Amino acid sequence: MARYARAHGPVALITLTNPPVNALSAAVRTGIVESVSRALQDDRVRAVVICGENGTFCGGADIRQFSGPMSGPPLVPMIHSIEAGDKPVVAAIEGVALGGGLELALGCHYRIANPKARLGLPEVTLGLLPAAGGTQRLPRLIGITAALELITTGRHVSAQEALQLGLVDQISDGNTVQAAVKFALSVIDRPLNPRRLSLRTPACLPDAERVFDAALAQVKRRSRGAVAPVACVQAVRVAATLPYERGMARERELMGTLFTSGQARALQYAFFAQRNAGKWSLPNGARWNITKPGEVRRVGVIGLGTMGRGIVVSLVKAGISVVAIETKPKELEAGKIAVTAMLERDAGRRGVAPPLHLLTFTLSFSQLRGVDLVIEAVFEDMELKKRVFSDLCKVCTPDALICTNTSGLNVDELAAVTDRRPLVAGMHFFAPAHIMRLVEVVFGAQTSPESVATVMALGKRMGKVCVAVGNCPGFVGNRMLKHYINQACFLLEEGATPEQVDQALEEFGFALGIFKVNDLSGLDVGLRVRKAAGLIGPDIDPVNPPRWRKGERYCPLPDLLCQQGRFGQKTGRGWYLYDSPGAKEAKPDPEIRSFLEDYRRRYGITPRRLTSQEVIERCALSLANEGFRILADGVAAGPEDVDVIYLFGYGWPRHRGGPMFHAAQVGLAAVLEKLERYHRLHPDVPSLQPSPLLRKLVAAGSPPIQQWKSHIKKLSSNL
Numbered sequence: 087m088a089r090y091a092r093a094h095g096p097v098a099l100i101t102l103t104n105p106p107v108n109a110l111s112a113a114v115r116t117g118i119v120e121s122v123s124r125a126l127q128d129d130r131v132r133a134v135v136i137c138g139e140n141g142t143f144c145g146g147a148d149i150r151q152f153s154g155p156m157s158g159p160p161l162v163p164m165i166h167s168i169e170a171g172d173k174p175v176v177a178a179i180e181g182v183a184l185g186g187g188l189e190l191a192l193g194c195h196y197r198i199a200n201p202k203a204r205l206g207l208p209e210v211t212l213g214l215l216p217a218a219g220g221t222q223r224l225p226r227l228i229g230i231t232a233a234l235e236l237i238t239t240g241r242h243v244s245a246q247e248a249l250q251l252g253l254v255d256q257i258s259d260g261n262t263v264q265a266a267v268k269f270a271l272s273v274i275d276r277p278l279n280p281r282r283l284s285l286r287t288p289a290c291l292p293d294a295e296r297v298f299d300a301a302l303a304q305v306k307r308r309s310r311g312a313v314a315p316v317a318c319v320q321a322v323r324v325a326a327t328l329p330y331e332r333g334m335a336r337e338r339e340l341m342g343t344l345f346t347s348g349q350a351r352a353l354q355y356a357f358f359a360q361r362n363a364g365k366w367s368l369p370n371g372a373r374w375n376i377t378k379p380g381e382v383r384r385v386g387v388i389g390l391g392t393m394g395r396g397i398v399v400s401l402v403k404a405g406i407s408v409v410a411i412e413t414k415p416k417e418l419e420a421g422k423i424a425v426t427a428m429l430e431r432d433a434g435r436r437g438v439a440p441p442l443h444l445l446t447f448t449l450s451f452s453q454l455r456g457v458d459l460v461i462e463a464v465f466e467d468m469e470l471k472k473r474v475f476s477d478l479c480k481v482c483t484p485d486a487l488i489c490t491n492t493s494g495l496n497v498d499e500l501a502a503v504t505d506r507r508p509l510v511a512g513m514h515f516f517a518p519a520h521i522m523r524l525v526e527v528v529f530g531a532q533t534s535p536e537s538v539a540t541v542m543a544l545g546k547r548m549g550k551v552c553v554a555v556g557n558c559p560g561f562v563g564n565r566m567l568k569h570y571i572n573q574a575c576f577l578l579e580e581g582a583t584p585e586q587v588d589q590a591l592e593e594f595g596f597a598l599g600i601f602k603v604n605d606l607s608g609l610d611v612g613l614r615v616r617k618a619a620g621l622i623g624p625d626i627d628p629v630n631p632p633r634w635r636k637g638e639r640y641c642p643l644p645d646l647l648c649q650q651g652r653f654g655q656k657t658g659r660g661w662y663l664y665d666s667p668g669a670k671e672a673k674p675d676p677e678i679r680s681f682l683e684d685y686r687r688r689y690g691i692t693p694r695r696l697t698s699q700e701v702i703e704r705c706a707l708s709l710a711n712e713g714f715r716i717l718a719d720g721v722a723a724g725p726e727d728v729d730v731i732y733l734f735g736y737g738w739p740r741h742r743g744g745p746m747f748h749a750a751q752v753g754l755a756a757v758l759e760k761l762e763r764y765h766r767l768h769p770d771v772p773s774l775q776p777s778p779l780l781r782k783l784v785a786a787g788s789p790p791i792q793q794w795k796s797h798i799k800k801l802s803s804n805l
């Protein structure tokens with residue numbers, strides 16, 4: 087809705103009211119149209135201010151209404167009537183003016199912003215473009231280069247930057263609405279035509295063709311197959327070369343294509359999935375999300391290796407005081423230097439002082455007495471972690487939470503050595519922990535709702551996207567990853583090269599193919615995991631290792647590479663060749679080709695030509711298949727949680743929604759049919775056998791992803 091008031095002499099005030107972000111729902115648009123028309127008709131009114139309730143101007147079009155039929159007045163004529171009206175209209179921007187909200191403000195004749203306001207056109211992040219004149223008005227206001235950058239990235243700008251760009255006319259010092267009213271009074275008699283952006287000609291850009299070609303090439307490179315950024319460039323290009331009306335027609339046409347695209351649906355799904363992930367209402371009825379989190383003022387971090395350092399940096403940046411512990415002076419000093427440097431670099435970039443006063447580096451566990459929560463980030467070794475956990479119980483207060491940063495170890499086994507099982511949880515951070523946003527919050531059999539709520543809230547304060555997951559080997563992310571890596575390796579055995587598999591995955595949208603990722607993280611990581619799982623041992627022939635272990639197909643290729651000292655980037659050789667150890671550019675290695683040929687000969691495998699389609703299907707569908715098993719086991723609360731884990735922790739392309747969303751988009755019946763076919767061809771790969779939940783969903787008529795949860799019966803086991 088929109089409230090209309092004439093409480094300021096000749097100035098009418100229109101207030102958008104649609105909590106929480108005053109999104110432009112049908113009701114709000116109706117309210118605006120009616121209020122603007124009333125103001126324009128009322129002779130006593132000589133100027134208008136538009137603002138939003140509760141300190142937020144407008145978060146844009148109502149994304150929830152995108153899936154239903156369009157109702158209410160459309161945005162374009164609504165904004166046009168504001169711009170064309172014969173009374174000055176001032177936008178009073180507090181909080182955010184995003185998407186349609188900013189387009190509304192661009193239709194106003196003036197814009198006043200609160201110093202804390204953020205403005206932007208983020209439609210591209212939802213697979214769309216700003217189609218209420220944004221692609222045509224913004225270049226006419228701030229110039230083509232700046233508009234191109236904002237529209238193709240969807241970046242939010244601060245009020246200060248908006249002022250510099252000319253996006254707003256003034257920053258208010260005090261009450262923004264009052265300032266806008268005062269401003270409106272001062273412009274009552276000014277001519278309006280110069281303020282109507284649709285009447286302006288964009289500033290001439292020398293060499294425009296070259297600029298647009300370069301912009302197009304850049305967005306194609308960056309967007310990894312996402313189509314919206316390309317459409318954004320095309321729309322702005324029209325603004326630079328053709329009259330406004332023609333530009334609006336092109337904007338509408340491009341939007342028509344994007345709006346119904348699978349990518350837009352995937353990106354909008356990802357938007358809500360990300361916001362819902364923290365809400366984990368559990369299938370067994372326990373509503374942990376309504377449990378009040380405990381207060382966390384001071385945190386202990388044990389271990390200052392790569393993970394520990396990243397965790398400390400994230401905590402301190404969130405304003406949380408940290409006691410950082412190492413066991414040896416040399417390691418403590420190295421950790422201290424690294425953490426301090428990271429914080430100083432970050433503070434330097436933001437022009438603020440590094441919050442070093444929040445940090446205590448120490449060798450002494452006794453300093454942990456006052457902490458509310460400890461994150462243990464020592465080496466991934468169960469016995470070592472157990473020792474640390476029992477030591478922690480001796481010094482921490484009885485109500486302190488103890489969390490382990492592990493990528494897959496059994497949280498219950500660790501909890502069992504403590505005197506506080508309900509207060510033990512896992513926090514699976516992803517490297518580098520100060521940059522990667524995902525945290526899997528692992529609850530064990532006895533972890534209390536309060537503990538999960540506290541850890542989730544702490545992660546959120548650290549700027550992380552937290553997903554609560556059950557305790558099983560590998561949790562959600564790594565449990566699925568195992569099958570993805572296995573498929574990729576089987577493809578090598580069958581005839582592919584690492585670069586062929588990676589290219590297919592990168593064309594699908596992954597930032598890096600799986601073999602490049604392997605090289606980056608180190609092949610020794612997987613080797614350790616396989617050893618711990620008992621898949622490699624002294625009884626295995628290292629020269630002619632068997633291709634079946636524990637009753638299923640096993641690919642020994644990664645083990646053979648490790649035997650050659652090819653551990654990836656750090657050794658200058660892995661699946662690829664690097665100019666030197668630590669160098670980043672992966673080059674195809676002829677040695678790997680002959681190594682693979684030799685391997686296939688030795689094992690009597692006749693290589694075949696593999697298509698990109700098969701690469702994607704086997705990798706993506708085996709991920710989803712395990713995802714279905716995870717859902718059936720109750721290890722994740724729903725498909726959205728699985729997808730958020732893959733979007734934020736494993737580089738799954740956002741414009742493809744996530745592995746579960748992708749399966750839904752391919753069609754569950756088609757996924758089932760493909761898995762059945764691949765399983766027939768590879769009967770010794772159990773992970774290709776369609777999961778019972780997938781079969782059940784197909785039998786139920788392939789319901790939409792939002793309804794899967796109601797079909798998952800046995801979800802309560804671990805939750």
Ligand code: COA
Nearest residue numbers: 106107109145146147148149150182184185186208209361
């Ligand atoms: N339409 C519908 N709902 C919206 C919305 C929109 N444009 N923008 C935000 N919401 C909802 C969120 O889903 C969330 O709902 P929930 O509380 O039921 O989960 C709520 O508003 C708060 O959003 P959240 O993102 O959790 O709050 P925040 O303070 O961190 O961020 C925004 C606020 C506005 C910056 C952020 O929500 C955002 O970027 N929204 C999208 C803006 C956009 O892309 N607009 C263009 C649409 S084409």
